[in-house]
Amino acid sequence: MVKVVVTGIGLLTALGENKDSCWKHTLKGESGIGHNTPWPADAYPTDLVGAVSDAALSGKLSKRDQRRLDRCHKLALVAADEALSDSGIQLDDAQKAKTGLYLGTSLGGMTSGMEYYRNVLKHGPSRHPRAHFYPFHICLDILCRATGFSGARSLVATACTASTLAAAQAFEAVNSGLADRVLLGGVDPLCEFSFAGFSAMKNVSTARCAPFSDPIGLSLGEGAAFFMLEREEDAIRRGARIYAEMSGYALGADAYHPTAPDPSGRNQKRLLREALGATGLKTEDIGYINAHGTGTQANDICETNAIREVFGDHAAKIAVSSTKGATGHTLGAAGCVELAMTVMAVATGELPPTANFTQAREGCDLDYVPNQGRKAEIKHAISQNFAFGGNNAALVISRPGAENTALPGKDMDDLTPVVTGMGVIAPNAIGADALLAALKSGTSGLTEDHDLALEGQPTRLAGAIRDFNPAKLTRTKIRRADRLGQLAVCAADQALAHAKLRVSKEMAERTGVFIGTDRGPAGSCESFYREIATGGLRDADPKDFPNTVLNACSGLVSVNLRLRGPNIVTTVGMASGAQAIALGAQLIQAGKADAIIVGGCDELTPQVLAGYGATRQLSPDMGEGEAQGLFLHEARANGAVLGEGAGFLVLESKKSARTRKARILAELAAYAIGGAPDFSGASIARTMESCISQAGLQPDMILSGAIGQPGIDQGERQALEQLQATRPQLQVSAPGSLFGMSGATPAFNACAAVLGLSEGFFPAGPERLLPAGNVRMIEGKSPDGQPQSVLVNGLSIGGTAVSLMFCKSDGV
Secondary structure, eight states: OOOEEEEEEEEEBTTBSSHHHHHHHHHTTOOOOEEOOSSOGGGSSOOEEBOOOTHHHHTTSOHHHHHHSOHHHHHHHHHHHHHHHHHTOOOOHHHHTTEEEEEEOSSTTHHHHHHHHHHHHHHOSOOOGGGGGOSTHHHHHHHHHHHOOOSOEEEEOOGGGHHHHHHHHHHHHHHHTSOSEEEEEEEEOOOHHHHHHHHHTTOBOSSOOOTTSSSOSBOBBOEEEEEEEEEHHHHHHTTOOOOEEEEEEEEEEOOSOSSSOOTTOHHHHHHHHHHHHHHTOOGGGEEEEEOOOOSOHHHHHHHHHHHHHHHGGGGGGSEEEOTHHHHOBOGGGHHHHHHHHHHHHHHHTEEOOBTTOOSOOTTOOSBOOBSSOEEOOOSEEEEEEEEGGGEEEEEEEEOTTOOOOOOOOOOTTTTOEEEEEEEEEETTEESHHHHHHHHHHTOOOOBSOSSOOOTTOSOOOBBOOOSOOGGGTOSSOOOSOOHHHHHHHHHHHHHHHHHTOOOOHHHHTTEEEEEEOSSOSHHHHHHHHHHHHHHGGGGOOTTTGGGGSTTHHHHHHHHHHTOOSOEEEEOOSTTHHHHHHHHHHHHHHTTSOSEEEEEEEEOOOHHHHHHHHHTTOBTTTTSSOOOOSOOTTBTTOOSBOBBOEEEEEEEEEHHHHHHTTOOOOEEEEEEEEEOOSSSSOTHHHHHHHHHHHHHTSOOSEEEOOOOSOHHHHHHHHHHHHHHHHHOTTOEEEOGGGGTOBSTTHHHHHHHHHHHHHHHTBOOOBOOOSSBOTTOOOOBSSOOBOOOSEEEEEEEOTTSOEEEEEEEOOOOO
């Protein structure tokens, strides 16, 4: 097993503008939480937040970036630059192409989104510059352009575990060879949206938060933390300073409640045990735990009880602190901010304290390192975080050279990801059988018969799902779900039924959910912001806020279907569904789950259409012609037509599928993820080449990832033309035209590929009136045939590219 080490750290919080100043003030027990909210203070019970000083940003960014970028992007650029500088790494272009970017955030460009939406409420839909900076993946794209790193990439959006899960993914990327090294980070800005939400839920303390002490309640903060992760052998070869080793992790879900932790702490205990098991460590090996420690009553008691039960008598000897009293709760950045504190503790032999501590709260009886740091020799430490939806993650950090137990090797054939089922709720089909029929007949789901377009929109055409009735589409009574959550739960339940996978109590802990989304819970976000904008905190409904985080949909799948395995949401634009399939497969190969529901999910709302219209991405805004349509690889391509829905596959390890004698529909033979610092679409050529090389076979067919953006689609088309020049028999099609564009579209295409392999036909796209370039494509009705392997592409505005290679299976 490869050793993954930390060689660079960048840290920016309310405590200081760099790693050293943050660490110095932390050890003194100081708090950066003060009276400085960037919104009207009189609207809320308190104005206490952990804000980064403007001076920490102004001197480190160009005037242009300072003026135009969202605050989230500014925080990320400054902390990422420090991490790279601290690492001392120098990379050529070839090395940059193998360097990954992994990021976690809960809010992304929400401050820009609020500014844009405020303008919509006042003036109606219109062009607005802030609309460009709202999508979550923009932060990833900006970092890519700033660094030139074009390797594997991911953006995780699971609320307060976002960057913890990003760290786990980054670890696997380096460990598996998906990337040679990774720039890992977590970032979130202060934003009235989340402050109003937590205030409405009455979770915010009116004094500086004091985890495990008094008063009860949290304080919000902002910040960013970034790391350079690389193989130990590479770090030693270049003479790098090694802070610590990231030696393992564990992921899981409570499957209990959308916001509250399971009071039994069952999954938190399991997580700690699995983290120890993943690294071959014993309870007595752990010397420090950086606790999630939000300051809320439910979290602090539950976390204390879990630590006490797992570690037994040794719990009294473990230093347990929460640094949120110093920084505030930085939401999606918390995992990486607290990972930085944990790494520094291991590297320096000093323990960060719990700031603002007075006396231990009833039921909290561990050593919380109150108010003042102290020296301690730490060989192994844990940093853990919990989030809405019962989403839990723990990282294990070790001192370089510290001993741990060698773990047995894995049988990679047993861990081969295979497809055993699918769930489809698409504009033109509900269910696998309906999708098969729609593909064979070429039935399109694009329509103008909907009520989603606002006055003045460039097009009414959309892949809208009409007459959606969740009660008829699932075996479970869905609780506490918005429309995106309903789509996700229905498709996930359908996928399990199609796979004939009955999830036992034991199997539940080994069954996960990995969803890709382009837009997330757009409807819930619109509703909650409208409440804030029109009536302030008085009208902010605490029942609406939990559904505004991007992982609400995966949490609802977990809660409603009782799935306690890894639970992740990724958002990288239109390629998100393909990204989720690839990274879900990686978790199976790593032995972290036996089965995972993977794919994409998105909803359409009037404001989603307005937002895309405001950034001139919809047909017919982007081309010469006035015709409206989704013209993939056509000369008349002039923008996207949006769609919605949920498309999921059940991925299982081959061992799991064979053990339960499941029908195997296909194998996922390879996957590749990449990015580019431009909008050319050229990154897809590299991911296709990598996928073909890994799989050791040539595809019989490629399903295009084109998205209706002429410049991006041209990059894929050129790569396809080159492949067909050497393999004239290679079939290409673009069935995405039947669904409309969303984060679910590449997942629908993956379902089409699996059906083509298992049912014996070549999925086709619509007929092209004016073909672009020289790509030969299957159009109209899908012809019969027997493909042995199908490659599926996913593309996003901003440069993300994903390729998936599915191949025919022996079926058992």
